[in-house]
Amino acid sequence: MNNDLSLHSQFAKVWDNLPGWGQLAAVNHTSISRRFMITGAVFFVIGGVLAMLIRSQLALPQQELISPELYAQLFTMHGTVMMFLFAIPILEGAAMYLIPKMIGTRDLVFPRLSALGYYCYLFGGIIIMTSLFLGIAPDSGWFMYTPLSSAKFSTGPGSDFWLLGITFVEISAVSAGVELTVSILRTRAPGMSLSKMPIFCWYILAMALMIVFGFPPLILASILLELERAAGMPFFNPDAGGDPILWQHLFWLFGHPEVYIIFLPAAGIVSTIIPVFAGRPLVGYRWIVLAIITMGFVSFGLWVHHMFTVGIPQLAQAFFSVASMLVAIPTAIQVFAWIATLWTGRVRFELPMLWIFGFLFIFVCGGLTGVMLALVPFDWQVHDTHFVVAHFHYVLIGGMLFPLIGGLYYWLPHLSGRMPTMQMGRWAFWLIFIGFNATFLMMHLTGLLGMPRRVYTYEPELGWDWLNMLSSFGSFIMASGFGMLFLDVILHFRYGQKATFNPWQADTLEWATGTPPTSYNFLRIPTVTTRHPLWDTPKVEPKVENDGQGLEDISHGRRELYGTHAVTGKLMEVIHIPSHSWLPLISASFLALLCISLLSRAYLLALGVTALAALSLFRWAWVNGAHRVMAPLSDKELQRREPKLHSRTLSGPGLWGMVITLLSDGSLYLSLVFGWLYLWTVAPNSKVPDVATVSLSVMALSGVFLTIAVVLYGQIVKRLRSGNATKLVSQLSRVFAFGLAHLLLLIYLTATTDLAITTSAHDAALLVMLMFLLFHSSIAVVMTGLQIVRAAKGFISQTLPYEPAVLNPFWVFTAGIFWVSFACFLILPRVW
């Protein structure tokens, strides 16, 4: 025991954050995720206040409390704040907090990325909020339909705030998506095969992958619209061959999956809490995994149901209508698996279960109206009315907020070490539940009586007045409930009873960490033999025989995790992760400055800040991988009974992170190809694009150089794999030379091609494609240049073969998009 105590203090020395201002350099997942959740809660309050203002204006007919200008900003910001600054980040925060603890590890696998994500979120959020306080907030609705949001009809900087700020926040979401995916796949406790994974991790894995694929379409759309606003590139202008409907496609291609990105983690909370309070394992685990996978996919096939009134062919609408209805099946499977769990268990009706019941009622109701809306003729009537407003508040508040609060009460003892009180929690529940239904249940009727969305007032004799009064009244009851909730949570930190070990008798590993947890979660990383470790094994302990010691040695001063096999959970390597770092804060600050300089149209400044941001990111890349700061070699390392460090292998987490990032990048690229094909074939003034301007021969020559570079690079990795690391510097230099030749040709081509980017959407799209290629080629070349130096310094060698394996997929991807672009953008229009 004494031994453990001294071990604890040694671990704390390595894992704890720096004191004072040093907290800003923290990268630990527990700290970062708490910041995510607290910031998310603050934005929730802001979004809620906006909603109260909206409801006050609508309480009485023909009120003039709020001007139409301000009202437009309010509803735009309410949606934006709740979706982008509250729902997604707070769920990411919850996932980042819980996942490492549930899978029995000490941290997320890319800790500095967590910190970067947090700062991007915080700064992006602050930038967006500033516009509201300056009275120049975006005012075209949270889905920013063009041309209303374009430079011609939104002359102020409001739309720019939205486009730049949200893109900034999305960087944070995508980085969290990548990080959670790799963490779940590669750092589960030894023995935790996919089938032994807590069900919550399945939900988060699906959510993370959906973020990886689902966010890039909106990132692309935002870039295109910002280019249109700032540089006059007419992607969405029908007079120049663009199409405003392209924006809607890209937006909803993101926007519909997003609803499920929000719903899945919340359903994961439900699936975690119900078995604990039913005192038995979740029944139908495989049914639920099936439901999660199908939901993840089918949700990408629904986006057009937001666009049934834009005049798409009926048959296409029918496809999306049926697909939208099909998603009811995986939802119903989950609901009935939960019912079966309760049916066969011994239910304790504690506070979190009250919230789960509230969730069920509201969410099923919202799901049913969702099926109704999927029916095209019905949608034509109620689309863009208050019926839809009621529907999505039922789905989002019922499907996300209620489980989240249930989860908050459930995990409060974990966060604070104290138990919540039942009295105030019950009051808060009933106030919110009754207030919510008073606000939104009859709002369905308001919509059926014909009240459209986003009107700032209405005439008294339409039968809408008492309904709106009721909604406004209900919303204030709900707000008071939230006040009660916040008060309860704050008070409990002071007055709550001390929690015992595993107070709810849960089955998952997060309750085996301290409550509140230590910065390293587990002194010894446990070995998992069952799906319910805390129920089935009396004491979670590392199993010594499988050549691991649970990583209880800390004398080397590194932060270490176990890396395990993605499917079987077999122990593979020791992953050493970076400790605290200022680089995330510095990089995010430069990116924020970039954002601000673009907002104020100070492009020279923007150029300078971009260079600084790039410098800090390359510095980050430099002190990474097998750099001495990251992977100090010591003599003791080889003697201890643990597997190899990941920098001594060729399949470490960096490779996984690279591949998942490239999936996201690929989704971004495919969105661009989609946009190109769409503008060519479907846009109203489309014409067969004319490609004479781009020189095919120069392009092909550039591609040949690129291909040679990629092949040579692949050979280096292959030789490293077979243990041969001779002549690394000269070989990398050859790759660098060919890469550089390719890059210079591409730059020459871009500079000399005469593109009418402000009068032709198709030329503008060509330019974006060329910039996309240039961006990737430059990074590949610069990184290879850096690797030459690193090989000379000994960071890449026979014992440290790690880094080329990480960069290799990036080279392949660069060549891939080059040739696809060549075929799609240049050859296809020619042979058409």
Next chain:
Amino acid sequence: MALCMLNRLDKLFILTIALSLAGCNGGYSILDPAGPNANAVRWLWWGMFSVGSLVLIGVCALWWYAMRKPHKDYSPYDVKRITNRLVLMGGIGLPVVCISVLLVFGIPAGHNMLPWPSERTITINVHAKQWLWEVSYPDHHIQLTDEIYLPASTPVNIEITSEDVIHSFWVPRLGGKMDAIPGRTNVLRLFGDKPGSYAGQCAEYCGLAHTKMKFVVHVLPENEFATWLSQQQRSTGEANQ
């Protein structure tokens, strides 16, 4: 006395709900249709509402019962049986049956709303701009603003275009809405069988005066419509001279 008062208030309340549901005073009510398209949607709504309410009550009741029923120890075999039964019947059977029924009624309803080619149709152009509706009758050189005249019991194709941003043309009591999109022409089939005046409005947020972007559709009996047409043509002709 107080009780009496309460009673009266109650009655008033119920009456208001009833009135709103019937939409007697609601110029925009979907539930008070004046044409076959809107009528079909009304029946769809009431059908879906009834089935949906039953499902909601059933699922919640089942959940509540599962939570509150006396505990029994089930063998692993029983657990599997109960799970499979609940998931197969509730999780797959219930949505499949509901969706099938919905499609059986929904598809034909949607069919009749489409602008099928027909010889009897008349075409009216509606050009939306911030924040008014320019209406023109291409065959008769008639121009109107925020006002449309239609013959009753005749299929009308509204060809919708936009000058600036996206708007949405919607006459709730006659049928569904259709967006006005710059660069495109969308066709909406309107069909009014009861003569009268019906309110229309813009349904897609289109800027500051979105709230005020309203119009009226007058459905006239066929003979009156013919008279109106010739009167209008005469007056435009006179104006041109």
Next chain:
Amino acid sequence: MTLISRHPWHLVAGLVIWAIWFVVVYGGLSVACQVSPPNPEQGLLNWISISLILMTLGVVILLCACAIQGYKLIPNATSGSRFIIQIATAVYAFAAFSTLVIGFATLTVVPCL
């Protein structure tokens, strides 16, 4: 021909095929309607709907074959791979079902109207 194994790729393969089919059908329809829309009076059967139906049937048959093979593998699977094969089979089956149901829409609406 073996279509299915215990590789984790099969957890999502069925739905990936479904997604590609969906994109091709929707994209193809939009482009076809833009390029040479058939006359709605011609009825349900024309070159667009017939090619859509054929493509749908092909994909459904492929997915069903995968699901059936997976189903046959389940009894002999080791405990390690059983989980993946079971889920993969169900995913293939669901993908086949949703392809069929969504493709069914082709029989109800005239393309390009």
